[in-house]
Amino acid sequence: MPSPPPTIILSHTAFHQPAHYIHFCAALNEVGLTEYRIPQLASSNPTPPKTDALAQDIAILRKTIRSCLSSGRDVLLVAHGYGGVPLSDAVSGLGDVGGRKDARVLGVVFVAGVVASEGEGFGSAMGSGVAGWVRLEGDTCTAMNPEMTFYNTVASKELVEEAVDHIRPQSTTSLMSPLGQAGWTGFPCAYIKCTQDNAIFPKDQDHMVAKLQKQCEWKPTIVELASDHSPFLGCPQKVAGMLKRLVDEADRAE
Template sequence: MQNSTEIMSSKPEFVIVPGAWHGPESFKPTSDLLSKEGYTSHGITLPSVGANPQVQSFTPDAEATKAVLDKVLSSGKDVVLIYHSYGGVVGSEALAEYVKEGPKPGWGKVKRLVYVCAFALPEGSSLMAALQFKPLPWFILDKPDIVEAANPQEILYNDISPQSLVDELISKIQTHSYPTFSSQLTVAPWKTIPSTYILCEKDNAIPIFAQEGMVAAAKAMAPNAFDTVERVDASHSPFISQPEWLAEKLVKAAQ
């Protein structure tokens, strides 16, 4: 019989890829709950967030994600990747070698991908292509190669309270390197790796119809894609507004 230490060590570990403008600390309300359940989480710090000078493609973000992923897998641990928003693009690209060549002998495996209101796109696409090459109305593009979010309370945190928490969250938002939105994906890992999509119905950044459209398009290309779809009455940031609900779904994804 396994003792408690052996059971905990056998659990997969989470690798969290945040969205644009955000650092991994934004996931803390949820990752703290995962920790209480005995799970280890690794948050990715994206080079495109708060960059100076700006990065000119999503490659640094994908490489930063791959470096953490490789470190965990090489330790023999299985991994569940969590993608939020833009993180779905660079997190997918980080798996290019894994998808094309397969897991390395003796390494752990990627157990599941979880797209939390994240971009799930096919090969050859980009975030800007998904937006029909038009910046969203709430993009602020006043500085060269930099995109900022107008009215983040309405767009990103519209179901979060109290106001003091919203103000704190807004104070931590950083600039984002706009050229990363034009980089094209070379892989679509959701075609072959078991994947979950978290649909967020109150999302004002990626509206629910756009999320549903990406899932439908994925299933049209690969019928087994997104074998699990969860729906929550939440904004673009359920890891802050509904951490208990999301942590429960993430634990389910890891089993």
């Protein structure tokens, strides 16, 4: 009997929420990846926490990952933009998770994701500080010109307007706090570089790729996608297809 598909756990990017990924979920269903979780991170919220936002995001993701592993399903972790920072810590210390003995983390896929090493935060991980499109407003911050920052290659005006309506404020502390642990180094990693990204610029993504190549215990898989920061909206079928191929490769390597 074939094994059930793994659960895709997506750590969403800053200023976003699960509603931004509805079209991606439909694309996952189409390729047979019918189990997925996109937990709402505390840092992206109408009233985000003033302190400890990164720690809260890490706790939310760690709880989700542990719950899925304990249920007996393999998981594939996907980190979008800022989501790479809390996910990097959340994936640490998973060796004591109970449940089916062969339930495992298949890998970590960064999609224009921030690859943070121990002691780095969102800005310092890129080496260029907090992005210039982020407007700091005390305890919270907002994204300037989200249409061109996040969705500059999305053809549908209707989809862009809907996505902008879902944008939320972001906790300032979530972008400033340093990471405690970089657990991604102990898992197979892949990076999907979005070559037309106006949020995490391609040169910054190259910096992330170099970290993976230097610090990951496995040789990372690197692919390019002619997309803005939001391929989950503009070309969800392509991202879903890439994840399906990674899952199939992990199954063959088992």
